[in-house]
Amino acid sequence: MRPVWQGALSFGLVNVPVRLYKAVEDHAVHFTQFQRGTRDRIRYRRVNERTGDEVRYDDIVRGREVGGDEYVLVEQQELDEIAPGRSRSLEVESFVDLAEVDPVYFDRAYWLAPAKEDAQRPYALLLDALAHRDKAAVAKFVLHGREHLALARAGDGVIVLNTLHYAAEVRDPAQGVPQLPVDAKTNQKELDLAVRLIDAMTEPWRPEDFHDTYRERVDELIAAKKAGNTVTPAAAPEEPTKVTDLMEALAKSVRGSRRPRTPDLSSLSKADLQKLAKERDVKGRSKMSRRDLETALKAS
Numbered sequence: 001m002r003p004v005w006q007g008a009l010s011f012g013l014v015n016v017p018v019r020l021y022k023a024v025e026d027h028a029v030h031f032t033q034f035q036r037g038t039r040d041r042i043r044y045r046r047v048n049e050r051t052g053d054e055v056r057y058d059d060i061v062r063g064r065e066v067g068g069d070e071y072v073l074v075e076q077q078e079l080d081e082i083a084p085g086r087s088r089s090l091e092v093e094s095f096v097d098l099a100e101v102d103p104v105y106f107d108r109a110y111w112l113a114p115a116k117e118d119a120q121r122p123y124a125l126l127l128d129a130l131a132h133r134d135k136a137a138v139a140k141f142v143l144h145g146r147e148h149l150a151l152a153r154a155g156d157g158v159i160v161l162n163t164l165h166y167a168a169e170v171r172d173p174a175q176g177v178p179q180l181p182v183d184a185k186t187n188q189k190e191l192d193l194a195v196r197l198i199d200a201m202t203e204p205w206r207p208e209d210f211h212d213t214y215r216e217r218v219d220e221l222i223a224a225k226k227a228g229n230t231v232t233p234a235a236a237p238e239e240p241t242k243v244t245d246l247m248e249a250l251a252k253s254v255r256g257s258r259r260p261r262t263p264d265l266s267s268l269s270k271a272d273l274q275k276l277a278k279e280r281d282v283k284g285r286s287k288m289s290r291r292d293l294e295t296a297l298k299a300s
Contacts, residue, residue: 005143006115007088009126009152016122017115018090020143020161024109029218079145090141090150098136098153105151105164112152112159123159130154193250200254209264265294273297 003019010016033042045054062079063071114123130136131154139150149164173180186194217231224231265273273293277285282296 004110005141007090007141009090009092009112009139011092011126011137014122014126016126017119018112018123019115021111021113023111023160027212027215029215076145090139090152092137092139092152094138095133095135096138098134101136101151101164104170105167107148107163107165110161110163111155112161127154127157127159130159190247190250193247193254197250197254208267211264265297 001021003021005020007018008015009018034040035042046057046060047054061073061075063073065071114120126137130152136151136153139152140147141150142148143163149166151162151164153160153162221231268276270290270293273290274285276297277288277293280297282288282293285293285296288296
């Protein structure tokens with residue numbers, strides 16, 4: 001794994017050489033573009049607007065509009081010179097209670113690791129101190145030509161660094177989100193049922209139980225089209241619940257939530273599937289193959 005940034009994490013008079021690594025992989029579905037009716041790929045090129053000629057990346061500089069269709073051109077070297085050292089320093093501004101930071105401010109996640117062996121002790125000290133006090137370090141650093149606000153917190157044996165949105169970047173929902181329930185009132189019976197439903201559906205957080213079902217459907221579509229087959233369309237979304245049916249919908253949801261949720265069956269052994277089938281009283285389970293067990297459990 002290659003670091004995306006390296007420098008020094010500084011808090012007080014302590015400087016710790018560190019490297020920053022991406023904590024998240026992109027598993028989004030990516031397509032290549034073609035012209036309809038052909039096998040001709042679509043390409044994007046950087047071209048000179050006036051001449052139409054393609055321009056090499058090394059010959060491109062940045063420009064900032066200053067009014068009247070006039071631009072000031074700036075070289076990367078000039079940007080580096082106005083803030084010497086900032087691109088290699090992760091400076092802790094303060095420490096905050098982690099629970100006070102609203103997740104809406106979180107942007108990207110990274111792993112922060114010591115850059116060399118003699119940095120491991122001060123790194124481990126900060127990691128343990130953050131975990132012990134349930135605090136997070138608020139810091140600033142420059143990445144990809146932009147100064148980022150960041151939050152460093154204790155993870156499982158590693159310091160997790162999240163870049164943050166600045167307060168000015170977070171929109172006020174009261175100013176831009178329509179139809180917020182300013183005047184809508186709930187009654188006590190509805191509230192009690194809603195709380196019961198939440199309690200009944202509450203489970204330990206297990207991120208491995210969740211997977212990208214849309215990507216799986218796209219993979220099925222690609223495989224089916226390659227084989228000359230078709231894929232059955234997914235069911236349409238359910239109709240919104242009417243206000244008059246709210247109590248009935250809540251009550252039915254509470255009753256339905258008493259059935260245990262089916263875990264990710266693909267991660268279970270056949271013995272575990274047999275055990276779950278026994279709990280669900282699936283008929284004929286002893287003679288079923290693994291695939292048959294999965295199908296029966298999904299239907300139970």
